[in-house]
Amino acid sequence: MESIPHPIPRTVEEVFNDFKGRRGGLIKALTTDVEKFYEKCDPEKENLCLYGMPNETWEVNLPVEEVPPELPEPALGINFARDGMQEKDWLSLVAVHSDSWLLSVAFYFGARFGFGKSERKRLFQMINDLPTVFEVVTGSVKQAKEATPYNNSSKLKPSVKMQPRQSESQPRGAKLSSKEEEESGEEEQEEEEEEQGATLCGACGDNYANDEFWICCDICERWFHGKCVKITPAKAEHIKQYKCPGCSSKRKRRHLLAGLLEYARYAAFHPEKA
Numbered sequence: 001m002e003s004i005p006h007p008i009p010r011t012v013e014e015v016f017n018d019f020k021g022r023r024g025g026l027i028k029a030l031t032t033d034v035e036k037f038y039e040k041c042d043p044e045k046e047n048l049c050l051y052g053m054p055n056e057t058w059e060v061n062l063p064v065e066e067v068p069p070e071l072p073e074p075a076l077g078i079n080f081a082r083d084g085m086q087e088k089d090w091l092s093l094v095a096v097h098s099d100s101w102l103l104s105v106a107f108y109f110g111a112r113f114g115f116g117k118s119e120r121k122r123l124f125q126m127i128n129d130l131p132t133v134f135e136v137v138t139g140s141v142k143q144a145k146e147a148t149p150y151n152n153s154s155k156l157k158p159s160v161k162m163q164p165r166q167s168e169s170q171p172r173g174a175k176l177s178s179k180e181e182e183e184s185g186e187e188e189q190e191e192e193e194e195e196q197g198a199t200l201c202g203a204c205g206d207n208y209a210n211d212e213f214w215i216c217c218d219i220c221e222r223w224f225h226g227k228c229v230k231i232t233p234a235k236a237e238h239i240k241q242y243k244c245p246g247c248s249s250k251r252k253r254r255h256l257l258a259g260l261l262e263y264a265r266y267a268a269f270h271p272e273k274a
Contacts, residue, residue: 022052
């Protein structure tokens with residue numbers, strides 16, 4: 001439940017920064033903090049909503065009581081569907097509603113402060129350059145593994161591709177001219193930059209950067225900033241198989257469920273010992 005305790009954005013840039021902050025909080029809730037988020041969405045509780053805050057935090061809370069609310073409200077009752085569908089599908093559903101809410105809040109501010117056609121267009125273009133919460137949560141954004149600086153063993157990927165040596169037996173006439181070599185190098189560099197630009201962190205949704213440590217989950221094959229999943233290069237060297245927070249929490253719940261089922265079977269056949 002939010003009553004806008006943060007500064008109210010009034011310009012296109014301020015509204016976009018507000019959007020990015022709220023989006024970052026929602027992505028955390030549905031990825032790195034997914035286990036905590038899952039626990040807070042107890043179906044036995046009343047209608048709950050997922051709120052993203054401008055400071056990149058999130059909270060699960062009851063909707064505001066005032067009518068009409070000061071800000072558009074997110075989807076109501078997300079906790080009721082938690083146990084009625086597959087976790088992956090439930091998180092995807094919450095992500096879709098979160099994207100809808102983010103847009104409604106951003107353009108609410110635009111309408112409130114009289115954004116014109118050009119300002120609304122610029123705001124949408126800035127928002128549209130970011131992957132949606134749904135795309136980040138489901139991993140549907142194209143993620144080129146070749147573009148990442150680290151593989152599963154945290155080995156550094158060279159930032160410059162090695163060019164194959166030209167065969168000494170090749171006729172001189174077959175050699176590329178200096179201009180052709182330069183154009184070929186530029187094309188390869190552009191292709192590499194495009195691949196790198198398509199790689200997004202599975203936690204925060206930001207693009208790949210050469211100077212940042214990344215690590216790939218061996219289960220879902222999504223890439224993450226080391227800082228987003230609290231993994232350093234030194235720590236990564238000792239990890240044989242890395243599981244991201246989302247995959248780790250799913251495994252824990254599967255083990256817990258398996259244990260409960262095993263106990264239920266034992267109790268059914270040995271009621272006196274259960």
